[in-house]
Amino acid sequence: MTDTTTAVHAEAVTTKGAVRGFWRGDPGAAEASAAFLGIPFAKAPVGALRFAAPEPVDPWEGVRDALEYGATAQRGDPGVTLIPEPSVPGESTLNVNVFTPAPGDADAALPVLVWIHGGGYFAGSPASPWYDGRAFNRDRVVTVSVGYRLGFVGFGHVEGAPENRGVRDWIAALEWVQENIRAFGGDPGRVTIAGQSAGGGAVLTLLGMPKAQHLFHGVWALSGATADVTPERARTLSAKIANSLGIPPTRAAFEAVDEDRLIEAQKAASDVRDMSALVEEGLGLGPAIDGDLIVRPTSDSLRAGVGADKPLVLGATDDEFSMALAGQEKKLRWIPLGLLLGKLGLAGPRRRRYLAANRDAVARGHAAVLGRLITDRMFKTAVVRTAEARGDAPTWVYRYAYAGSPFGSAVHCIDVPFWFDCLDSEVGIPALVGPNPPRALAEATHGAAVAFIRDGAAEWPAWSERPGAGRVFGGAASRPDVDPDAYAGVRPLL
Template identity: 70%
Template sequence: MTDTTTLRYAEADTVTGRVRGFWRGEPGAGGSAAFLGIPFAQPPVGDLRFAAPVPAQPWQGVRDALEYGATAQRGDPGVTLIPEPSVPGDATLNVNVFTPVPGETRAALPVLVWIHGGGYFAGSPASPWYDGRAFNRDGVVTVSISYRLGFDGFGWIEDAPSNRGVRDWLLALEWVQANIAQFGGDPSRVTIAGQSAGGGAVLTLLGMPAAQHLFHSAWALSAATADVASATWQRIGRDIAARLGVAPTRAGLSAVPEERIVEAQKAATEVSGSDGVTKLLDDGLTLGPSIDGDLITRPTLESIAAGVGADKPLVLGATEDEFSMIVSGAASKLRWIPLAVLLGKAGLKGGTRTAYLAANRDVVARGHAAALGRYVTDRMFRTAVVKTATARGTAPTWVYRYAFRSTQPGMTHDMAVHCIDVPFWFDCLDSVRVEPLTGPNPPQSLADQTHGAAASFVVDGDPGWPAWSSAPGTTRVFGGAPGTPAVDPDGYAPVAPLL
């Protein structure tokens, strides 16, 4: 809870009423004002459950925006790779605004809108890592947004609007357009960014015609798009309803407590067994943005290849060992199984396997678990980087890869794992629970480089290295081993056999 007795308050107007935030540091001297939990939509409960989001209602007087709002994530203490705590309550559709110039409507600073990850079923915008104070220091107004998760946000229901979580993104971005000038931001200079499912959200929006007027550039970290096929979307929706013993309608599902729907969702989407990884690699996510024929009419990559969003600068990349941690705990057992067998069971066979192993000799030398983990990472994340950058053609596109390896003993040791880039990107190495991911004393110099590139892109439209769109293959390498060039002319060559 925020100690309101010691706060220096800040106020700003929105189209629905005036809000009161608070300063961290001194106004005008590098300080940052935080406005937390501002509703952009009415609570999605009662008659509005499973409905498209409805804009927030006006209020009288000044509304306190001193605490993070309710989150769609329930019960998670937020101590996974990123601290993303759950906050109870019904008003889960809210935004957090961080600004150095609240109320200065003529400041017209560039704006960053952050979309959190979590596989489209978890995650929270209330993470201390997503605080925008470092971007405020660089003259960027920062907003983090919430959206409905799991079945509530993305599940098929016979008579409900599709892609409700996507519609939440759109309404949150509409809120930014209508209100951000009151917080010192320029609505014509909005960059959207996100990591993991949040990065997938960024690419989904980039390829969505209905979203083009809401932002002008994009940065996707470790993007995990869903593009759930219509048949899969309906099958999972019917499965969940059947497990609950109700009709797959709003009336039927609205009568079921939220906890039971979450349990049924977990059961219907569980990936387990000896072929679980292979199934995930082949089938992809089964709950997330779906090809509904309305908002999303074709796979994101097809839309991008067709030129949607080509006028918008894009930065994208991935860490080198995104999901290697899922097999690292079994390294001692995997070392006794022939690597060809391990990779074959995961779907990599024949000449493709031979070429892939030849292109990744350095990873193979680190052991069977490292090689299998890299293959899973490449299938799920790194090939998508290349495919997206290639699909963009000459549209302004920059590519990076994150090579910094954790020094923390345990499941993340000596790997550039999923999420490890986030505290560097936000320049928040002094925040909570960074060390368990990065290891002790993560290098501030790397945060300066990473965050500096992000701020440069948001402010000037260029992250500071040569574009892939000008010379395909060109890749910025963050956190590489000593002596590694900062720019690799063919930085994703190891994934080429999988393309």
């Protein structure tokens, strides 16, 4: 990040007051970009506001510094992602970071990207250097990254408190964008929401919410993991956490528990050591069906036509969770493959069809097959079901096949630095994408994102017009760029 003590400052005026950011590069230069960090879009969610819906921030006088990342809801390092996502201490966690090539130019009317970070709905940070919008700014796209409440505070059921507080934070941030993005050179009528993993699930959840439709105009979901937690499951988890704390499951009781104790209780109650349970039941903390914001499972809303006017791009990596089995290859090779797959609910003729459709994973051994199956059950089948639920609504599908990671496969998160075109980042790149990631792949991936954000359409055939068709990013040179049946490998599971 630029040394803000010597950088040239930039200013913009929001509805709550003026903010001071800083330029990276000379103002007016072709690739110059201004950053405004930690701008609050709601009051700090502490005290009586801890389990409340987000409340508008109070106006301020003078010019407020936006020179450093604001506080994050993530505390410490949960160690759940290969993306560098630092925790920033503090209480005012409901803030946005804005990156723009045209600060203060209300007439620029540039397309806008709003990024919602992942992390399983309990971790992650908008302050990642990978989420810096510099490359998108270079391509004339204003970029916003969003902070929101995580874990039980953001998504747990609390008697006497509004449900889906984290979802309400997303909505409040998008409302802030609608009201303020012109001051940063953006067009509130051209907003694309995007995210990866839980962030991908977040944008799909918003796409299926009738009350959010006016806040965005396109969606890109990378490895989207929706939760759609049932009311019964939400209440059960709440009771489990309350019981471990020795309190009733009420708002007043939870408000009296300090942050560290609540996080530890949340971890203990939601720790899923049985991978088969995670595959079958999904995440226990996340957007929940509440009868208000989320009235039914996201796929049902999409099938009913909610969000049908919004263009959607979605996809997954080939082997999202193979890395979870890293180091177990020698152990697993001695266990019959049929037994291993049976524990994950795959047996009989369906198992034979699945293995035939995934010969590349079979050739790499039992651990690779298990990782592929977990990936397919949790992510890739959801891509197909979502695309099919959308019917004729404009939908484009892709697969990410680049296997240059140290894990030897296209693992979870590997597409993110290519999507943001941040391969030159000083943090974390080799550990995820290997020592020599292909620049051409970053240009293709990022270029596809820019084209969609700018034009509202992807550059390859739409699934909605040619069912099954999808673009393959980073595949072998012998493979076509567009595969007429990109998700053939998951057909036996559907």
